[in-house]
Amino acid sequence: MNQDGNKTANAHYDAKLLSRRRRLVQWVLAPITIIVIALGWRYPLLGFAVPIVMLTGIAGAFINGRYVCGHLCPRGAFFDRIIAPLSPGRPIPAFLRTKPLRWTLVVLLMGFMTYQIAQNPGDVYHWGRVFWLMCVITTGAGVLLAVINQRTWCALCPIGTIQAAIGGSKGELLIDPETCRECGACEKVCPINIPIVKHKAEGVVREPDCLRCPECIRVCPVGALRWPDSDKQFAAQEKNK
Numbered sequence: 486m487n488q489d490g491n492k493t494a495n496a497h498y499d500a501k502l503l504s505r506r507r508r509l510v511q512w513v514l515a516p517i518t519i520i521v522i523a524l525g526w527r528y529p530l531l532g533f534a535v536p537i538v539m540l541t542g543i544a545g546a547f548i549n550g551r552y553v554c555g556h557l558c559p560r561g562a563f564f565d566r567i568i569a570p571l572s573p574g575r576p577i578p579a580f581l582r583t584k585p586l587r588w589t590l591v592v593l594l595m596g597f598m599t600y601q602i603a604q605n606p607g608d609v610y611h612w613g614r615v616f617w618l619m620c621v622i623t624t625g626a627g628v629l630l631a632v633i634n635q636r637t638w639c640a641l642c643p644i645g646t647i648q649a650a651i652g653g654s655k656g657e658l659l660i661d662p663e664t665c666r667e668c669g670a671c672e673k674v675c676p677i678n679i680p681i682v683k684h685k686a687e688g689v690v691r692e693p694d695c696l697r698c699p700e701c702i703r704v705c706p707v708g709a710l711r712w713p714d715s716d717k718q719f720a721a722q723e724k725n726k
């Protein structure tokens with residue numbers, strides 16, 4: 486196998502391995518969403534899972550865009566693993582991705598949360614109850630929006646919007662214009678409906694909402710997709726052999 490062939494095989498191998506690992510991690514994380522919603526009214530401190538995930542997502546955005554949404558968010562995991570089989574997986578309407586709508590939602594939800602906390606800022610249990618309420622409202626909205634697509638909420642989620650603004654251009658997916666044959670297999674498995682093929686001529690999938698998951702790379706039959714650092718990883722693995 487030549488060098489390019491090796492890179493392709495390696496990219497496929499990594500994507501398959503990472504996809505399996507991601508699914509496993511999501512099966513562990515998804516129940517956290519159910520536990521917080523089911524028991525948070527009685528044990529309000531469980532609500533603190535919400536700011537932990539929010540802050541992890543925002544911090545992660547400085548390194549790799551919406552990676553946390555795609556791999557480590559318990560609600561994203563809940564949508565991918567539990568809701569996806571029940572959702573028709575239709576395309577997410579473009580108007581839901583528009584910036585004015587998304588930033589309005591950021592202001593409204595953050596404003597609502599701050600206002601609620603300000604009602605009793607000295608009580609840690611009150612904070613927990615507010616976070617729990619935010620989780621119930623937004624997860625409920627996400628479940629309703631799953632009549633369109635399991636990740637419709639994620640296209641709107643305020644933390645996702647902030648993450649995309651901070652790090653949406655970091656580590657963007659690359660598409661090889663010479664190799665891609667526009668079969669559309671990658672777009673079918675993309676959890677958040679990214680229009681990958683339209684970026685073929687440019688060679689870079691400039692989509693700040695990309696969740697940095699390995700699914701499109703895993704299914705591409707010709708190895709046309711890869712991460713910008715995959716060559717570096719390949720070189721390091723070759724060196725260690």
Ligand code: SF4
Pocket residue numbers: 660664665666667668669670671672681682704705706707708709710
């Ligand atoms: S799966 Fe690969 S070949 Fe098919 S459209 Fe996507 S990038 Fe192109």
Ligand code: SF4
Pocket residue numbers: 658671674675676677678679681690694695696697698699700701702
């Ligand atoms: S474009 Fe690829 S990496 Fe990005 S979210 Fe879609 S499937 Fe995952």
